[in-house]
Amino acid sequence: xxxxxxxxxxxxxxxxxxxxxxxxxxxxxxxxxxxxxxxxxxxxxxxxxxxxxxxxxxxxxxxxxxxxxxxxxxxxxxxxxxxxxxxxxxxxxxxxxxxxxxxxxxxxxxxxxxxxxxxxxxxxxxxxxxxxxxxxxxxxxxxxxxxxxxxxxxxxxxxxxxxxxxxxxxxxxxxxxxxxxxxxxxxxxxxxxxxxxxxxxxxxxxxxxxxxxxxxxxxxxxxxxxxxxxxxxxxxxxxxxxxxxxxxxxxxxxxxxxxxxxxxxxxxxxxxxxxxxxxxxxxxxxxxxxxxxxxxxxxxxxxxxxxxxxxxxxxxxxxxxxxxxxxxxxxxxxxxxxxxxxxxxxxxxxxxxxxxxxxxxxxxxxxxxxxxxxxxxxxxxxxxxxxxxxxxxxxxxxxxxxxxxxxxxxxxxxxxxxxxxxxxxxxxxxxxxxx
Amino acid sequence: xxxxxxxxxxxxxxxxxxxxxxxxxxxxxxxxxxxxxxxxxxxxxxxxxxxxxxxxxxxxxxxxxxxxxxxxxxxxxxxxxxxxxxxxxxxxxxxxxxxxxxxxxxxxxxxxxxxxxxxxxxxxxxxxxxxxxxxxxxxxxxxxxxxxxxxxxxxxxxxxxxxxxxxxxxxxxxxxxxxxxxxxxxxxxxxxxxxxxxxxxxxxxxxxxxxxxxxxxxxxxxxxxxxxxxxxxxxxxxxxxxxxxxxxxxxxxxxxxxxxxxxxxxxxxxxxxxxxxxxxxxxxxxxxxxxxxxxxxxxxxxxxxxxxxxxxxxxxxxxxxxxxxxxxxxxxxxxxxxxxxxxxxxxxxxxxxxxxxxxxxxxxxxxxxxxxxxxxxxxxxxxxxxxxxxxxxxxxxxxxxxxxxxxxxxxx
Numbered sequence: 001x002x003x004x005x006x007x008x009x010x011x012x013x014x015x016x017x018x019x020x021x022x023x024x025x026x027x028x029x030x031x032x033x034x035x036x037x038x039x040x041x042x043x044x045x046x047x048x049x050x051x052x053x054x055x056x057x058x059x060x061x062x063x064x065x066x067x068x069x070x071x072x073x074x075x076x077x078x079x080x081x082x083x084x085x086x087x088x089x090x091x092x093x094x095x096x097x098x099x100x101x102x103x104x105x106x107x108x109x110x111x112x113x114x115x116x117x118x119x120x121x122x123x124x125x126x127x128x129x130x131x132x133x134x135x136x137x138x139x140x141x142x143x144x145x146x147x148x149x150x151x152x153x154x155x156x157x158x159x160x161x162x163x164x165x166x167x168x169x170x171x172x173x174x175x176x177x178x179x180x181x182x183x184x185x186x187x188x189x190x191x192x193x194x195x196x197x198x199x200x201x202x203x204x205x206x207x208x209x210x211x212x213x214x215x216x217x218x219x220x221x222x223x224x225x226x227x228x229x230x231x232x233x234x235x236x237x238x239x240x241x242x243x244x245x246x247x248x249x250x251x252x253x254x255x256x257x258x259x260x261x262x263x264x265x266x267x268x269x270x271x272x273x274x275x276x277x278x279x280x281x282x283x284x285x286x287x288x289x290x291x292x293x294x295x296x297x298x299x300x301x302x303x304x305x306x307x308x309x310x311x312x313x314x315x316x317x318x319x320x321x322x323x324x325x326x327x328x329x330x331x332x333x334x335x336x337x338x339x340x341x342x343x344x345x346x347x348x349x350x351x352x353x354x355x356x357x358x359x360x361x362x363x364x365x366x367x368x369x370x371x372x373x374x375x376x377x378x379x380x381x382x383x384x385x386x387x388x389x390x391x392x393x394x395x396x397x398x399x400x401x402x403x404x405x406x407x408x409x410x411x412x413x414x415x416x417x418x419x420x421x422x423x424x425x426x427x428x429x430x431x432x433x434x435x
Numbered sequence: 436x437x438x439x440x441x442x443x444x445x446x447x448x449x450x451x452x453x454x455x456x457x458x459x460x461x462x463x464x465x466x467x468x469x470x471x472x473x474x475x476x477x478x479x480x481x482x483x484x485x486x487x488x489x490x491x492x493x494x495x496x497x498x499x500x501x502x503x504x505x506x507x508x509x510x511x512x513x514x515x516x517x518x519x520x521x522x523x524x525x526x527x528x529x530x531x532x533x534x535x536x537x538x539x540x541x542x543x544x545x546x547x548x549x550x551x552x553x554x555x556x557x558x559x560x561x562x563x564x565x566x567x568x569x570x571x572x573x574x575x576x577x578x579x580x581x582x583x584x585x586x587x588x589x590x591x592x593x594x595x596x597x598x599x600x601x602x603x604x605x606x607x608x609x610x611x612x613x614x615x616x617x618x619x620x621x622x623x624x625x626x627x628x629x630x631x632x633x634x635x636x637x638x639x640x641x642x643x644x645x646x647x648x649x650x651x652x653x654x655x656x657x658x659x660x661x662x663x664x665x666x667x668x669x670x671x672x673x674x675x676x677x678x679x680x681x682x683x684x685x686x687x688x689x690x691x692x693x694x695x696x697x698x699x700x701x702x703x704x705x706x707x708x709x710x711x712x713x714x715x716x717x718x719x720x721x722x723x724x725x726x727x728x729x730x731x732x733x734x735x736x737x738x739x740x741x742x743x744x745x746x747x748x749x750x751x752x753x754x755x756x757x758x759x760x761x762x763x764x765x766x767x768x769x770x771x772x773x774x775x776x777x778x779x780x781x782x783x784x785x786x787x788x789x790x791x792x793x794x795x796x797x798x799x800x801x802x803x804x805x806x807x808x809x810x811x812x813x814x815x816x817x818x819x820x821x822x823x824x825x826x827x828x829x830x831x832x833x834x835x836x837x838x839x840x841x842x843x844x845x846x847x
Binding site for chain 2: 011012024032036082083084086087151152153155156157158160161162163164165166167168169170171172173174175176177178179180183184185186187188189190191192194195196199200202203204206207208209210211213214215217219220221222223224226227228230231232233234235236237238239240241242243245246247248253254255256258259260261262266268270274275276277278279280282283284286288292345348349350351352353354355356357358359360361364365366367369370372373384385386387388389390391392393394395396
């Protein structure tokens with residue numbers, strides 16, 4: 001009987017990826033392949049399972065001691081599957097492998113020979129230290145697509161530097177350009193550059209696979225997350241060079257106002273109620289056209305504003321944003337946020353509540369209509385809802401039934417069936433700490 | 436061979452979709468942007484060179500349209516729609532962002548185009564997809580950051596302060612990355628089947644799953660989070676991770692989850708500048724004691740604040756990195772342009788801009804890899820710059836016809 005897992009049929013069926021990813025940026029890059037049927041083998045060291053299996057339990061000093069202690073504690077859950085791990089590794093296979101052991105390295109080399117891609121987000125130099133740098137990988141498999149994801153890329157004087165989402169955001173200018181004027185940057189309240197940064201890496205892998213299919217050649221993509229992050233801010237670099245206008249200037253960033261296009265109102269406004277954490281509710285409102293402004297005035301029941309010279313043109317409204325925002329805030333303050341959205345959208349005005357996770361799951365009619373939270377079955381934790389992989393393809397749809405693997409779940413398939421190691425050999429490898 | 440070499444992409448100009456065409460153009464695709472005769476919406480965003488509004492001098496447009504060709508054709512008028520349809524029938528990828536149902540009347544919908552060109556990959560890249568109760572909502576990029584979750588997680592450690600969205604087109608950008616990934620996959624598939632297909636990407640769907648653990652934690656634990664200045668939203672307020680250095684700049688820090696050797700080096704650094712205090716005590720060398728205090732105390736955090744107040748941001752960055760800590764200077768975007776690291780990686784690419792009589796540097800988007808391509812090489816097109824050559828060379832339209840259509844405003 002085969003131990004081969006049942007993977008969805010898709011256009012990546014038959015494509016095998018070795019996945020040395022951990023944290024968030026690396027896992028996202030390869031998680032984008034599993035909805036299309038790719039066989040993504042997530043490799044974890046035997047002495048230190050992926051820390052996302054442990055709810056961000058901190059790893060100090062001897063990591064093994066902490067994590068194994070947690071895993072083996074009497075009150076610990078029996079499973080090693082958490083929301084984050086489930087989300088980031090949906091549809092993948094899992095094995096343990098000690099790549100620093102000579103026999104582990106040998107197994108790794110065998111895997112490389114039968115794979116199409118390899119992805120990792122270690123600091124620069126880790127694969128080289130295993131003796132598995134790009135030169136060796138290419139020698140083993142000239143068709144291999146190798147994606148390394150790191151904060152600064154492996155090439156260059158910062159090639160060994162460490163990074164995670166918030167530091168990539170800080171370094172690139174993303175953090176600096178998000179906030180209120182004259183305050184510390186607000187930055188991003190999650191790892192924008194681990195999620196979207198992971199998608200950018202995933203694009204690199206998919207591009208590499210397409211090129212490999214067209215040319216038969218492998219490629220090494222030395223992807224730097226900070227570079228993708230800067231690309232998210234492209235026009236700032238042009239404005240700096242063409243108009244000598246840096247972003248480090250008084251009044252920048254302008255909160256939620258818009259510098260370009262030059263429109264007003266364009267801001268968040270406090271409305272009635274607070275969330276379950278005690279934070280005020282806000283709506284975002286923008287009028288990008290004269291018609292939208294006139295409609296807003298009508299809905300607010302303030303026709304006198306139409307003739308007010310402070311607001312008569314877009315330019316005038318921009319110059320008087322402080323008082324304009326006060327007027328709109330006074331109108332929104334006693335009103336409920338979804339009610340504001342409904343009445344203003346009916347009038348053709350850009351108006352939406354600032355939704356948190358609860359809102360998007362419980363109250364977002366559109367996401368519900370789009371069935372964005374399919375139910376996933378897991379043998380250890382039962383059924384749970386998970387975020388859907390968004391793109392809809394008519395002929396080769398993305399699969400949304402894949403679940404994250406249990407620890408070592410696919411050892412039998414990978415080492416036994418794929419690499420041809422018999423049960424005696426597997427026992428010996430286990431005893432030797434190789435797997 | 437650049438990855439998209441030999442493929443032709445047609446995009447109906449829209450602020451939302453223009454990053455997709457850019458990503459493909461920079462990796463070898465021929466990308467034809469079909470613009471309204473008055474210019475793509477993206478040409479009027481600003482900033483403009485010398486702050487003078489001009490459709491050929493919009494820097495936002497320059498950025499998002501490198502390497503493309505511009506065909507200014509009004510497809511809402513005859514024979515504009517026929518021209519665009521003929522161009523699309525020769526293309527590999529068609530990208531549009533109109534309201535659902537708009538294009539059928541012009542014969543530019545998927546059913547019509549795919550009947551004549553079954554290999555066509557057709558992407559609808561819209562706010563909410565093709566259906567649903569909010570499909571006709573008016574939106575912009577910030578509205579997506581608000582409705583989709585990024586702003587709900589981002590802001591300040593003050594429950595009464597506004598949530599914050601990042602400046603520039605982040606919702607469009609992130610959704611474009613996923614859309615380009617999908618198109619690349621569909622091209623991969625087409626190499627085997629020879630067939631195209633229809634792709635529906637909704638920006639709200641994509642932004643809605645972009646906020647890392649926020650939704651999974653609600654789905655599993657009904658856990659709601661507080662926005663915090665410069666760091667992840669969390670159940671409780673946490674100490675700041677933006678630390679002021681002696682040169683007045685901020686450094687983004689992570690708390691040092693260090694093995695013993697790294698900890699010893701960190702304390703030595705604190706001792707050098709005279710701020711170690713009680714952290715020099717032997718008891719801090721115990722992994723478990725240190726781990727416990729990091730979670731339940733503020734001694735280490737306070738020590739880091741004291742340390743960084745005595746050193747410059749660059750020293751904090753480099754020496755912190757030497758200790759294995761992922762610290763980073765909070766830089767303004769333009770401050771990256773002088774860093775040797777990115778120059779060594781050939782990140783900045785020169786592009787001549789005749790509109791201002793000089794060459795300027797563009798970042799690569801999003802990857803630095805010459806084998807795939809991923810290199811901007813040509814400036815964005817001027818309005819209608821390639822209309823006549825495309826009509827003439829690709830469709831065989833005669834000069835007299837082009838001239839007549841230009842006079843009636845169907846093309847420009």
